Structure formats: C-alpha cells, structure tokens
Amino acid sequence: MNTLAYGLLSLLSRSADSGYDLMLKIKPFWPAKHSQIYPLLAQLESDGLVQHVLVVQTDKPDKKVYSLTDKGKEALRAWLGVPADDPVTRDELTLKLYCMEQGDPADIRLLLEQRVAYCNERLKWLQAKIEAYKSPPNASPLPVVLLIQKARFYYQSDLEWAEWALQQLPEHGEEPQPD
Amino acid sequence: MNTLAYGLLSLLSRSADSGYDLMLKIKPFWPAKHSQIYPLLAQLESDGLVQHVLVVQTDKPDKKVYSLTDKGKEALRAWLGVPADDPVTRDELTLKLYCMEQGDPADIRLLLEQRVAYCNERLKWLQAKIEAYKSPPNASPLPVVLLIQKARFYYQSDLEWAEWALQQLPEHGEEPQPD
DNA sequence: AACACCATGTAATCAGTTACATGATTAT
DNA sequence: ATAATCATGTAACTGATTACATGGTGTT
Numbered sequence A, B: 001m002n003t004l005a006y007g008l009l010s011l012l013s014r015s016a017d018s019g020y021d022l023m024l025k026i027k028p029f030w031p032a033k034h035s036q037i038y039p040l041l042a043q044l045e046s047d048g049l050v051q052h053v054l055v056v057q058t059d060k061p062d063k064k065v066y067s068l069t070d071k072g073k074e075a076l077r078a079w080l081g082v083p084a085d086d087p088v089t090r091d092e093l094t095l096k097l098y099c100m101e102q103g104d105p106a107d108i109r110l111l112l113e114q115r116v117a118y119c120n121e122r123l124k125w126l127q128a129k130i131e132a133y134k135s136p137p138n139a140s141p142l143p144v145v146l147l148i149q150k151a152r153f154y155y156q157s158d159l160e161w162a163e164w165a166l167q168q169l170p171e172h173g174e175e176p177q178p179d
Numbered sequence C: 001a002a003c004a005c006c007a008t009g010t011a012a013t014c015a016g017t018t019a020c021a022t023g024a025t026t027a028t
Numbered sequence D: 001a002t003a004a005t006c007a008t009g010t011a012a013c014t015g016a017t018t019a020c021a022t023g024g025t026g027t028t
Helices: A003-012 A019-026 A034-046 A070-079 A092-098 A105-132 A142-168 B003-012 B019-026 B034-046 B070-079 B092-098 B105-132 B142-168
Strands: A050-055 A063-068 A088-090 B050-055 B063-068 B088-090
Touching (some): A003 A063, A019 A063, A092 A105, A092 B003, B003 B034, B003 B050, B019 B034, B034 B050, B034 B063, B063 B070
Antiparallel strands (some): B050 B063
8 A cells, every 4th residue: 555545545535536537636746647547446446445336428438436435434544643754856956956057057047937937837727726616606625725725835935936046046148248 | 867867967066976975965856765876876887977986984984986077067968958847746745635534633633733843844954054054164056055945945835834724624622611 | 782874785676657559539 | 630638458667665785883
C-alpha cells in the first residue's frame, strides 16, 4: 500500500469513479498515468478494498466504476491516524537558478518570466473553480475548499517570489549608446 | 541526461565537491540518495562532463572531489536555454484532507498541527541560513539568495494556509457538561 | 556499548514514465 | 482529414528507495 493507493481510496471516499476519472482528479495532488492506475485498482480490488461495476455506455466506451468497500473505508481511517510524510517539491527551476552564472542572462530572465506566466495561469484556473462553487446549488465540501485554498496560497507565493526575483537580476545588458 | 544529472552539474558549477557533499546539498531541491548519486557521477565522468581527484584524509575516509569539465559547463549552458519542467509537489497531507470525513476529527487536527510545526521548523532553519550570510565576510551569491527566499515564500505560505485551515475545522467535540 | 557522521559502492525492489495496442465519438 | 476526448489495458524502460556491505572517528 503506497501513497498513490491511499490517494485512490481517498478520492473514492467522496464518490465512485472510473479509473480514467480518478487519473484526471488525482493529477493536481499526486501525478500518475493511467498505466499506473489501472493495475493498481485491480490490485486494490483483489485485496478487497474497492469493488467495481461495469457501466455500459452507448456514446462513449463502457467503463468500470469503482467504489470503496467497508474494508477500504477502514484502511483509510487507519491511514489518517499516522503522520503524513513531509511534502516534496521537485522544481527544475531551482537547479537552473543555482548555476545561472553559467548561462545567458536573457535565458535566466525568460525562465523566471515563464514561471510568472505559469503561476498566473494556474491562479486563473483556481479562480474559475472558486467561482463555480460560489453558486449555492453546488457548494463544495470543506476538504475541497481547504485544498483549493492550499493551491492558491502556493501559486500566489511562488508568483510573488518570481516577480521579486526578476527585480533582483542585474540590469538588461543594454550598453550605453555612444553619441 | 536526466534532471538529477543536471542538478549535480549545477552544484559543481559553484564549487568542486564529493558525492557525499553533493547528496547533502541537493537534498532540499531534488531529493536523492547516495545510491543514486555515486553511479551517476561515475557515468558523468565517463561522458566527460565531470572529473575527480582523490583527496586523502587522515581523520575521515578518503574522498573523490568532482569538478566540472569544459564540456560539462557547455552542457549546463545549453540546458539553461530550454524551459524548465513545471514544478511538481507531492504532499500526502492533501490526500488525507480529501478524505478527512472518514477519520477521527482529532487526527485531522493533529495532521494540520504537525504541518504548522514542520513549517515553523523549516522557517527557523532558513532564518539561521540568512543570519549566516548577513555578516559581510561571507556574503552569499545571488542564486543562493534567490533560492533561500523561494523556500521562505513557500514555507511561509504553507504555514499561513495550515493555520487558516485549522480555524475552518468544526469545533472541538466537547459536548456541553451536564450540570 | 551504542549511535551518529563521514565516505563509497552494489543489488534488489518499488514507483513512475513512455511506448505499444485498440477503437468509437466529436470537434476543428 | 486531423486531432482531442473517452476508456482500458500491457510491456519496456527509467528513476528512486531500501537493503546489503565495509570501516574509521567521535560523541553520549
């Protein structure tokens, strides 16, 4: 039982889902490809933690909709009682900045500008999510609110850092025009 | 040439180092065990990107001190010209919060309190780092300043989120005392 | 006496990505 | 026509962790 396995159980605790939808939903929290998820679901089923029913569709391919068993719920409950591993962020940008003197200053500037753009894009997406659950009929449950805010805090701080970092870079290499 | 390989080159661009020290230094940016680093350094050497000299020590075991070759520097320069991959954060806590209704509310509260403590600990460590380079003799180069600040922004925002999240939790289950 | 640090390496396993494989529906 | 989405699966490979292996110095 690795973290991805518990992650799938966690998603299923909110609503039954196909492997395909689980892949899409888990992406922001724990990236995984379908090639990792399908076999893992089969294993969780053989362990009795989830079960599936085949849902036949006419317009789209048939799908297997998985749901938690009592044993699965119990496994989740126990998992919530042990401390979470420390979060791990892998950000190539940090490694590139570490050796920034080795490269073209324009390249470094571009890397930071790309990060600013990326954060803005993610924040815009999150804002759309927030708007969607502001309308009373589909108010989001507390966990979803907590997680959306966590992402907002993260991207907002990274954005502010990247904009600050751009200002710390030496002036553009425009040598004074001789007249 | 994967990201870890470039990460090692990046560290070596600032100063020659042993595999052991590289492991310690790269940890905050790209976690890797010595069992991954030693073979990779050997491969980078056979590719002509790094070279090593054996440094004999009396009190401690001998070590191999690696440094960048010209070919290694050129590889770094080229790498800086391509966009950085999007950052990936894997945080078990997000998965646990997603299914928080399944567990004991006290467990959830504890998970968030542990996160608050962790962020405070990291911030304290970063503050010590900052103090260390405030004294003029050993002023840090720009990249190091940028990276320390990036980490500060991150842990500070995660801390603020976790403290906010604790307040969003339903009241403690202290049922009113019958008198 | 037991543990932590320094220092390097290999072997076995687990986790994650890329590629192979299929096939219908809908949008550009 | 070409691509994207939906939907599931396996095979091959790369990346990362854990375990095995050694051995001196310094600390509690």
